[in-house]
Amino acid sequence: MTTLDDTTRYExxxxxxxxxxxxxxxxxxPGGLLDAGDVPSTVAFHSLFGNxxxxxxxxxxVLREARRAALSLEDLRQRLDDDSLTDLFDASYLVPEGxxxxxxxxxxxxxxxxNLSSGAYVSMLQLVLTNACDFSCEGCFAYNFDSxxxxxxxxxxxxxxxxxxxxxxxxSEVAATLGHGDWNxxxxxxxxxxxxHMTPAVAEKTVAEAVALRKARGADDLSIAFFGGxxxxxxxxxxxxxxxxxxxxxxxxxxxxxxxxxxxxxDEVIEEFARCGxxxxxxxxxxxxxxxxxxxxxxxxxxxxxIRANIARxxxxxxxxxLGSVLSSQTWSKWGTTLIDExxxxxxxxxxxxxxxxxxxxxAQHAPSDVVAKLMEAYDYGQRVGVQLTGYWYHxxxxxIDAERWAAQADYKTCPAVGRKLxxxxxxxxxxxxxTARQLGTIDSWQxxxxxxxxxxxxxxxxxxxxxxxxxxxxxxxxGGSSGALENETGSIREMSPGYCAxxxxxxxxxxxxxxxxxxxxx
Amino acid sequence: MSSQVKPLxxxxxxxxGDHCGTSASTGTDINVAxxxxxxxxxxxR
Numbered sequence: 001m002t003t004l005d006d007t008t009r010y011e012x013x014x015x016x017x018x019x020x021x022x023x024x025x026x027x028x029x030p031g032g033l034l035d036a037g038d039v040p041s042t043v044a045f046h047s048l049f050g051n052x053x054x055x056x057x058x059x060x061x062v063l064r065e066a067r068r069a070a071l072s073l074e075d076l077r078q079r080l081d082d083d084s085l086t087d088l089f090d091a092s093y094l095v096p097e098g099x100x101x102x103x104x105x106x107x108x109x110x111x112x113x114x115n116l117s118s119g120a121y122v123s124m125l126q127l128v129l130t131n132a133c134d135f136s137c138e139g140c141f142a143y144n145f146d147s148x149x150x151x152x153x154x155x156x157x158x159x160x161x162x163x164x165x166x167x168x169x170x171x172s173e174v175a176a177t178l179g180h181g182d183w184n185x186x187x188x189x190x191x192x193x194x195x196x197h198m199t200p201a202v203a204e205k206t207v208a209e210a211v212a213l214r215k216a217r218g219a220d221d222l223s224i225a226f227f228g229g230x231x232x233x234x235x236x237x238x239x240x241x242x243x244x245x246x247x248x249x250x251x252x253x254x255x256x257x258x259x260x261x262x263x264x265x266x267d268e269v270i271e272e273f274a275r276c277g278x279x280x281x282x283x284x285x286x287x288x289x290x291x292x293x294x295x296x297x298x299x300x301x302x303x304x305x306x307i308r309a310n311i312a313r314x315x316x317x318x319x320x321x322x323l324g325s326v327l328s329s330q331t332w333s334k335w336g337t338t339l340i341d342e343x344x345x346x347x348x349x350x351x352x353x354x355x356x357x358x359x360x361x362x363x364a365q366h367a368p369s370d371v372v373a374k375l376m377e378a379y380d381y382g383q384r385v386g387v388q389l390t391g392y393w394y395h396x397x398x399x400x401i402d403a404e405r406w407a408a409q410a411d412y413k414t415c416p417a418v419g420r421k422l423x424x425x426x427x428x429x430x431x432x433x434x435x436t437a438r439q440l441g442t443i444d445s446w447q448x449x450x451x452x453x454x455x456x457x458x459x460x461x462x463x464x465x466x467x468x469x470x471x472x473x474x475x476x477x478x479x480g481g482s483s484g485a486l487e488n489e490t491g492s493i494r495e496m497s498p499g500y501c502a503x504x505x506x507x508x509x510x511x512x513x514x515x516x517x518x519x520x521x522x523x
Numbered sequence: 524m525s526s527q528v529k530p531l532x533x534x535x536x537x538x539x540g541d542h543c544g545t546s547a548s549t550g551t552d553i554n555v556a557x558x559x560x561x562x563x564x565x566x567x568r
Contacts, residue, residue, distance in 0.1 A: 008563070010563075043531070049557070052531050053528050053529060053530060053531070054528075054529040054530075054531060055528055056526075056527055056529075057526070057527035058527065059527045059528055073563055073564075080527065081526075081527070082564055083526075083528075084526075084527040084528045085564055086562050086564050086565060087528040088528060089560060089561075089562035089563065089564065089565075090559065090560065090562055091528075092560055095560070101557075104557035104558075105557070107557075108555065108556075111553070115553055120553050121553065121555075350537060352537075388535040388536070388537065390535075394537070395537070397534070398537070401530075401531045401533070401534060402533065402534075407554075407556035408555075408556075409555070410555050410556040410557075411555040462555075511534075515532075515534060518532075519532050522532075
């Protein structure tokens with residue numbers, strides 16, 4: 001920060017934004033600039049740092065004036081009380097004349113470049129326990145994001161890319177060593193989607209290495225996700241990890257999550273999950289009572305009533321659950337309040353809504369404003385029945401209003417694939433995420449992972465997504481969606497998807513507006 | 524907090540920080556956020 005002296009003058013940060021006015025509704029472009037209108041009170045925020053505030057009285061006018069020309073401290077004190085001024089300085093709404101807060105981000109990026117190869121930023125593991133699955137869903141992570149399909153094919157791996165992601169085969173056609181429903185034609189030697197389950201030994205080595213890394217860096221916690229494929233098909237390794245490491249190992253606290261299709265569960269798993277506080281996300285896109293369907297891709301081997309019964313078992317066993325739902329072209333016509341009603345009836349208070357990973361295709365078929373309208377209608381309905389709808393879009397909003405959350409995830413914002421997470425395939429090959437394409441290394445050499453050009457490539461995409469984000473009101477709180485989805489769509493993790501940007505700006509505006517109204521109503 | 528600049532109240536909580544089941548851990552020895560700015564009022568000016 002610039003050194004202060006008696007001659008320092010202060011201006012309103014170029015990054016201060018407000019709620020958009022009625023004349024400022026073109027969400028294809030950045031908006032919310034201070035001079036958009038003369039309003040007595042509004043919500044303001046800092047487009048890099050969040051720090052949303054309700055500003056009223058003389059504050060909006062003073063901020064507009066100090067945006068046009070810097071003011072002395074005495075000028076400011078004559079216009080505003082000290083408490084207001086202190087908060088405006090603390091929130092970086094007022095900065096020394098000529099100061100650009102992006103310098104602070106650039107400084108953090110320089111630090112990051114020098115620290116990245118130490119592994120200091122890794123705080124999450126995604127254990128891909130198996131690539132097998134007993135469902136066939138549109139939008140599956142396992143084969144949906146792979147921009148290296150051509151390379152894999154040329155290397156001899158028979159890959160099935162495209163909208164039909166999984167293929168169920170009769171048991172007689174599946175290799176004897178694999179579980180029922182295993183669809184993966186890849187070999188066990190393939191880096192991505194190898195045809196095998198993760199052994200307890202691979203999982204144990206991975207977690208032990210990560211715990212040691214965290215401890216060596218002075219950190220005391222680690223987040224572990226059980227992922228797939230369908231992770232419950234590898235129950236043995238899940239239980240081995242939980243029973244070996246528990247909730248604390250060598251002074252490092254461990255927090256677990258699992259993403260599952262909900263088709264398979266037993267009392268042993270429920271008991272262990274309740275003991276270790278494993279949070280479970282069950283993927284349910286919608287509920288169609290007439291057909292029993294609940295996932296993109298149509299009929300599954302089970303119907304909704306089966307999944308519902310399993311959810312009830314988890315809940316009765318004391319496991320914390322949420323639902324994960326994809327709003328996409330495949331689910332558009334069936335997606336809506338029926339799922340929210342089912343969640344409420346089951347006592348589930350959160351549905352994580354992923355808005356289609358294939359953004360370019362999705363927003364070409366559905367206008368961003370139509371997507372926002374559909375999402376917010378469901379959001380409002382959820383609020384009325386006690387179910388919180390969340391997702392990337394909601395987390396960006398939370399970063400704007402919650403300073404602690406912003407400070408904790410300022411580097412990755414909503415996509416931890418940019419250096420915070422390691423995704424481990426069953427054979428020990430390491431990626432940034434199940435959704436990203438470039439291999440970082442293997443668990444046999446952790447140091448080589450962090451010094452790899454691939455890890456540097458993802459890890460240095462922190463803070464700044466790409467040039468198109470400069471000037472956007474969400475540049476410090478939005479990741480542009482999934483890095484892996486962008487990589488798959490554009491070939492670059494730094495190239496944004498314009499339809500996605502318009503949708504994000506509008507949905508976050510809607511959330512801020514609702515939140516401000518609710519706050520005013522209770523004031 | 525003054526009457527003219529107010530924080531917004533907290534919003535509904537969430538179980539995890541991203542769609543892939545992982546949530547942030549914040550205990551690294553490296554701070555990922557910039558230091559708070561120096562407020563000229565608080566520094567006695």
